[in-house]
Amino acid sequence: MAHKREPGSLYVVATPIGNLGDVTLRALEIFKEVDLILCESAKETRSLLSRLEIVTPVLALYKDSSESPYSSILEQLAAGKSMALVSDAGTPGVSDPGSQMVRTAREKGFRIVPVPGASALTALLSVSGFQVNPTYFLGFLSEKPSKKHRELERASEIDGLVVFYESVHKLPRLYPMLVELFPETEVLVGRELTKTFEEVLYYANPRDLLAKPPNAKGEFVFLLNHRKKTLKGNSDSTDM
Incomplete structure (x- = not known):
């Protein structure tokens, strides 16, 4: 179905996390139709758009600067411009920058439109074979080892x-x-x-992981099946 651009809207668009073929048709349409693409890194986003043969202008939101471009962006949205918000890879706001821009636009009454796509989180869940309800997503763990330990200690009390x-x-x-x-x-x-x-590696317990860890290169997502009771029968949900 063809996309109809809505003036004064902010489209939060997921981009591929590695495989360019994972870009959605809807994302391509939006990238071509919006007036401006707000991004994490202009260099990374221009590289992606170049491979997709898209020439829409980009604006980096997260420069090392105390000056915020939000006021100018809000003025353009108020004037009827439409924009896409992307991160370097994946979904903005999901362990990536983007939340502040979305919150600011919503507070001013602008329409926020989700455009879903590739996600390391859902990709790993889909091939886990585990009952996924409930799932607790911690994002990136803390930098400091002591704080990381506390985060994991709290997570160890979770049933899921x-x-x-x-x-x-x-x-x-x-x-x-x-x-x-x-x-x-x-x-x-x-x-x-x-x-x-790409690798998806199963370990019966963390001791096996410690004994034979994966190649320490690339980007990692971890899934711990910390369900304290084994569920029997088919309890998969078809709601989503």
């Missing part, structure tokens, strides 16, 4: 799936924490999802 992202250089400190706090929990690791060297 625990999902989080972690930077590759922090993995050596992460694994012992998982052994300590989730000793009998199944672990699924997604590395470089949708990319050339």
Whole structure:
């Protein structure tokens, strides 16, 4: 179905997390139709748009500057301009910048339109084989080891799936924490999802992960099957 641009709207658009083929037809239409694309990094977004043969202007929101472009953006939205908001990869606002722009636009009464697409979170959940209700998403864990330990300690009290992202250089400190706090929990690791060297690795418990860790390169998402009761029968939901 063809997209009809709504004047004065902000489209929050997911972009591929690795495989260019994951861009949606709707995202392509919106990129071509909007007046401006708000982005995390102008360089990264221009590279993506170039491969998609799209020439819509871009504006980086997250420069190292105390000056905010929001007032100018709001003025343009008020004048009837439509805009797309993207991050470097994935969905804006989901462990990526974007929340502040959305909140600011909503407070001013502008229409916010979600345009879903690729996500490391949902990609790993889809191939887990685990009952996914409930799922607790922690985003990126804290930089400081002590704070990270507290976050995981709180998560260990959860009855359900625990999902989080972690930077590759922090993995050596992460694994012992998982052994300590989730000793009998199944672990699924997604590395470089949708990319050339994609891996989805299953471990019966964190000790196995510590004994044979994945290649420490790329981007990682972790899924802990911390359900305290084994569910029997088919309890999959078809609501979403």
